[in-house]
Amino acid sequence: MNTGKNRKKVLIVGRMPQAGIDVLKKRDDVDFEILTDDKPASLHSKLKDANAVTLGATPFRQPELDAAPGMMVVARLGVGFDAVDVLALNQRGIPLMTTGIANSVSVAEHAMYMLLASARLVKKYDRLVREGGWGHRLTDLPADLSGKSILVVGMGRIGSRTVKRCVAFEMDTYVLDPNVPEAEIKRAGATKVTDLKAILPKVDFVSVHCPKAPETIDMFNAETLGLMKPDAFLVNTARGGIVNEDALYNALKNGKLRGAGLDVLDKEPPDADNKLFSLENVIFSPHMAGVTKEASDRMAVTAVENILSVFDGHPNAAHCVNKEVLG
Numbered sequence: 404m405n406t407g408k409n410r411k412k413v414l415i416v417g418r419m420p421q422a423g424i425d426v427l428k429k430r431d432d433v434d435f436e437i438l439t440d441d442k443p444a445s446l447h448s449k450l451k452d453a454n455a456v457t458l459g460a461t462p463f464r465q466p467e468l469d470a471a472p473g474m475m476v477v478a479r480l481g482v483g484f485d486a487v488d489v490l491a492l493n494q495r496g497i498p499l500m501t502t503g504i505a506n507s508v509s510v511a512e513h514a515m516y517m518l519l520a521s522a523r524l525v526k527k528y529d530r531l532v533r534e535g536g537w538g539h540r541l542t543d544l545p546a547d548l549s550g551k552s553i554l555v556v557g558m559g560r561i562g563s564r565t566v567k568r569c570v571a572f573e574m575d576t577y578v579l580d581p582n583v584p585e586a587e588i589k590r591a592g593a594t595k596v597t598d599l600k601a602i603l604p605k606v607d608f609v610s611v612h613c614p615k616a617p618e619t620i621d622m623f624n625a626e627t628l629g630l631m632k633p634d635a636f637l638v639n640t641a642r643g644g645i646v647n648e649d650a651l652y653n654a655l656k657n658g659k660l661r662g663a664g665l666d667v668l669d670k671e672p673p674d675a676d677n678k679l680f681s682l683e684n685v686i687f688s689p690h691m692a693g694v695t696k697e698a699s700d701r702m703a704v705t706a707v708e709n710i711l712s713v714f715d716g717h718p719n720a721a722h723c724v725n726k727e728v729l730g
Contacts, residue, residue, distance in 0.1 A: 414453035423703025464488040476713040500709035505701035506693030511564035513692035517664030557613030603630040615642035625650040638664040
């Protein structure tokens with residue numbers, strides 16, 4: 404056992420699948436501690452001697468950084484980092500690492516599930532079977548995906564895999580992403596668009612895969628949702644806040660939009676009186692699109708390998724959000 408001054412400590416905040424623990428256990432120069440209570444008082448006391456931290460949904464901002472004088476790397480078990488103060492990390496030269504494509508396929512599959520489940524009216528049909536409503540099955544017919552058009556908003560790690568699946572479902576696929584060249588979108592079998600308001604009246608489905616940022620908050624609001632076809636469907640597996648929930652509720656309730664699938668909400672966990680819960684034409688999942696058994700194991704291993712890469716002096720730049728700190 405390595406007992407020298409070079410030992411490092413990893414603070415695991417919340418859940419860490421065994422696959423990640425197993426990687427840590429192979430190192431005789433690294434200790435780890437699992438913290439289930441992430442309230443600030445408990446978290447800050449444990450950060451005092453930590454050299455690395457793994458985060459689920461726990462925020463990590465200036466107060467957390469101030470509590471961690473020996474922090475060398477912050478690792479997310481996922482790809483989003485809106486709960487982390489990157490500028491504060493930059494001032495200390497601390498890299499923020501994410502898990503790359505570890506859960507990309509899982510989110511893309513979940514988006515397809517929500518597109519299919521919404522179009523196939525699964526909540527309604529399930530209820531009809533359970534409650535003796537078989538005779539009403541032809542009163543409201545479901546929709547195909549094949550031959551329909553879809554707008555994929557954002558074509559990064561997840562959006563690109565969603566595009567691939569939409570094309571395989573024989574959908575006319577459009578992509579809104581200013582950062583992806585037209586040639587790349589064309590190679591994927593899709594069409595680049597640059598004007599959200601111009602494309603929305605033409606598509607049957609929308610799948611949201613962009614980051615949450617000032618320019619994407621409330622992207623889908625009363626105005627933009629009002630441009631969509633009344634028989635269109637909207638799916639959001641990205642972040643809450645990109646779709647305005649009040650506007651979505653009004654559109655769904657008043658027949659301006661046929662259905663929606665939401666893996667993410669403004670407030671998580673949501674309040675019990677969220678208006679959207681009263682609607683049968685919305686399906687939900689609890690921010691689980693990227694959390695399958697396989698994805699959890701991949702993310703755990705990747706997060707730990709990201710930390711070890713920093714400890715060993717060879718940071719995995721491909722997984723680093725703030726590459727400028729790597730020098």
